[in-house]
Amino acid sequence: MKVAIIDYGAGNIQSLQFALNRLGVQGLLTADVDQLQTADKVIFPGVGEASSAMRKLNASGLQHLLPTLTQPVLGICLGMQLMCNSTEEGMTQGLGIFDAAVKRFSAKVKVPQMGWNTISNTKGPLFDGIDDKEYMYLVHSYFAPSCSNTIAETNYDGAYSTALQKDNFYGVQFHPEKSSKAGSQLLQNFLSI
Amino acid sequence: MLTKRIIPCLDIKDGRTVKGVNFVNLRDAGDPVELAAQYAEQNADELVFLDISATEQKRKTLANLVLKVAEAIDIPFTVGGGISSVEDVDVLLKNGADKVSINSAAVKRPELINELATAFGSQCVVVAIDAKQIKGEWLVHLVGGKVPTEINLFDWAKEVEQRGAGELLFTSMDHDGTKAGFANEVLARLSREVNIPIIASGGAGELKHFADTFTHGKADAALAASVFHFGEISVPDLKQQLKAQQIAVRL
Numbered sequence: 001m002k003v004a005i006i007d008y009g010a011g012n013i014q015s016l017q018f019a020l021n022r023l024g025v026q027g028l029l030t031a032d033v034d035q036l037q038t039a040d041k042v043i044f045p046g047v048g049e050a051s052s053a054m055r056k057l058n059a060s061g062l063q064h065l066l067p068t069l070t071q072p073v074l075g076i077c078l079g080m081q082l083m084c085n086s087t088e089e090g091m092t093q094g095l096g097i098f099d100a101a102v103k104r105f106s107a108k109v110k111v112p113q114m115g116w117n118t119i120s121n122t123k124g125p126l127f128d129g130i131d132d133k134e135y136m137y138l139v140h141s142y143f144a145p146s147c148s149n150t151i152a153e154t155n156y157d158g159a160y161s162t163a164l165q166k167d168n169f170y171g172v173q174f175h176p177e178k179s180s181k182a183g184s185q186l187l188q189n190f191l192s193i
Numbered sequence: 194m195l196t197k198r199i200i201p202c203l204d205i206k207d208g209r210t211v212k213g214v215n216f217v218n219l220r221d222a223g224d225p226v227e228l229a230a231q232y233a234e235q236n237a238d239e240l241v242f243l244d245i246s247a248t249e250q251k252r253k254t255l256a257n258l259v260l261k262v263a264e265a266i267d268i269p270f271t272v273g274g275g276i277s278s279v280e281d282v283d284v285l286l287k288n289g290a291d292k293v294s295i296n297s298a299a300v301k302r303p304e305l306i307n308e309l310a311t312a313f314g315s316q317c318v319v320v321a322i323d324a325k326q327i328k329g330e331w332l333v334h335l336v337g338g339k340v341p342t343e344i345n346l347f348d349w350a351k352e353v354e355q356r357g358a359g360e361l362l363f364t365s366m367d368h369d370g371t372k373a374g375f376a377n378e379v380l381a382r383l384s385r386e387v388n389i390p391i392i393a394s395g396g397a398g399e400l401k402h403f404a405d406t407f408t409h410g411k412a413d414a415a416l417a418a419s420v421f422h423f424g425e426i427s428v429p430d431l432k433q434q435l436k437a438q439q440i441a442v443r444l
Contacts, residue, residue: 012317014289018264048314107388110413112316112359114390116238116443117195135196135443137269139291139316139359156195178269178291180233 001191004039007031008060010053010078011045019177023188031060041191042069046078050102050142051090053078067095072193073169080164080171081142089142098164098171100144109157112141119162119174122152126163126170128189134182136162136174143173196441197407198238198414199428200392201421203228205244205274208254210422226261232421233266235428238443240266241294241362241416244274256284263289271319273362277305279312286313294362296321297335300342300349303356310357319392320358322349324379325366331379338366346379347386354387361387362416364394372398372420377410384411392416400426400434407440 003020005013007029020027027043028035036042044066046053057063066073066083075083084094087102094102105111116135119127138154144161146153154162154173164171170190176183204211209223229240242262244255252275259272272285273294282293299306299320309318323338324331324346331346350361363383365376375393383391390413393406397417406412420426432442 012286012289012291012313014260014287015263015267015291018289019267021264022267047316049311110388110390112389113195114316114360115195115198115413139269141315175269178267180236180267184267 001025001041002039003027003041003043003191004036005029005043005045006036006062006066006079008053008057008062010056011047013045016043016045016076016177019184019187022184023191025191031062033062033065036062036065036069040071041193042071042073044073044075044079044083046076046080046082048078049090050078050081050087051092054082054090054092054094057082063095067097070168072190074190075169075171076177077140077173077175080173081144083164083169083171084144087142097169098144098147098149098166100147100149100161100164102142102144104142105157112139113156114139116179117154117156119152119154121150122163124151124165125193126165126172126186126189127152130182130185130189136172136176136179136183138162138174140173194441196238196443197412197435198392199403199431199442200239200241200414200416201232201237201428202241202243202394202416202418204418205242205255205258206246207251208258211245225258226265228422229262229270230265232428233268236432236443237268237428238414239268240270242270242272242274243294244272246275252281256288259285259288259290273319273321277302279308282309282313282317286317292317292319292360294319294321296323299353300333300335300344303352306353306356306358310359315357315359318358319360319362320353321362321364322346322353323364323366334366338364338369347382350383350387354389358389360390360392362392362394365396369395371396374398374402375406375410375412375415377406380406380410380412390414397426400431403431404435404438404440407435
């Protein structure tokens with residue numbers, strides 16, 4: 001199986017590579033259009049600040065390719081947020097795949113949310129064999145509100161989208177590569193779609 | 194519900210764990226990778242590696258160690274000790290560290306916090322603060338808590354947050370090593386004055402100290418070293434106890 005990880009200079013992907021290795025898969029870090037189009041699965045990672053990450057994606061020219069991919073695509077953390085319509089962080093225009101406008105957590109809670117929180121109302125193959133109320137590791141200051149694309153929720157300052165899906169596009173706010181056995185199961189599920 | 198985190202801390206020198214470790218089923222107690230894997234297996238929520246080596250050559254050893262740890266465990270970990278530049282952090286994050294912890298370097302040059310937050314995001318910037326009460330005032334200390342400054346703890350904590358830190362790791366030098374409990378009063382005040390997560394450190398001796406720091410100290414996470422390494426407290430037992438007291442933990 002060919003698993004491509006989108007290389008646009010925004011993301012700490014070493015842990016993701018190791019997590020894939022543990023599942024017997026070698027991730028290919030690439031910005032090459034042919035490689036991305038012919039991969040069986042594509043992962044869109046991302047950490048850091050949204051507007052600068054989006055600038056890097058635009059500079060790579062991949063912002064037009066990404067929404068046209070037809071194989072399963074998984075956005076992780078900031079990757080998922082950039083797949084939404086927009087984000088308040090740096091007033092950034094997103095890729096418009098998921099119908100959500102990403103917002104900042106209110107000052108009623110500590111920001112960022114950092115640590116292990118539960119997921120609930122899970123739907124679809126990404127969560128096969130993963131308990132509702134399973135713990136996942138999250139680090140983020142902005143969140144996607146619940147919407148028609150929501151396939152799992154987490155509660156922090158209210159319920160929000162901890163996972164999204166539209167057609168072949170998937171996104172998770174948590175870090176499956178850092179979420180112990182449950183995270184590994186989710187990655188395995190993605191590879192099996 | 195977001196759970197309270199339990200964080201074992203490993204002191205590292207030249208790629209090996211420093212303080213004695215008394216884990217019955219470890220083949221090599223000095224091997225940080227094996228110890229880290231063991232803690233991950235026990236459901237520790239995160240790990241902190243504190244490097245106490247100094248020279249450049251030893252720094253390379255640390256980067257290699259970070260890579261091996263990232264390969265072996267699937268929970269987040271923070272690396273601290275002697276980090277003073279964007280380049281230092283870049284190497285560690287590229288090798289698989291999730292967060293870095295800076296301490297004296299941030300006091301000496303506070304702009305470092307802004308630089309790291311801009312380059313890598315606030316989520317990976319932990320600022321460690323060592324403080325001690327002197328004549329009724331909490332003052333920031335440097336060099337592992339040995340050298341006092343005139344900086345007020347609460348002023349510094351607010352500045353650190355404003356400059357873009359994602360988390361505070363607070364150690365009370367008055368409590369560290371006493372095994373008499375965490376500095377809950379000052380921790381609770383820190384939680385009121387800043388709005389980023391706070392890791393309590395220094396003073397863990399018994400199971401109940403952890404519950405106290407989460408309830409009275411309002412801490413988001415608790416860090417300890419020797420009580421875990423010497424098997425005085427096991428992470429699974431601790432979490433069961435916390436759960437029995439209605440404190441949200443990941444089991």
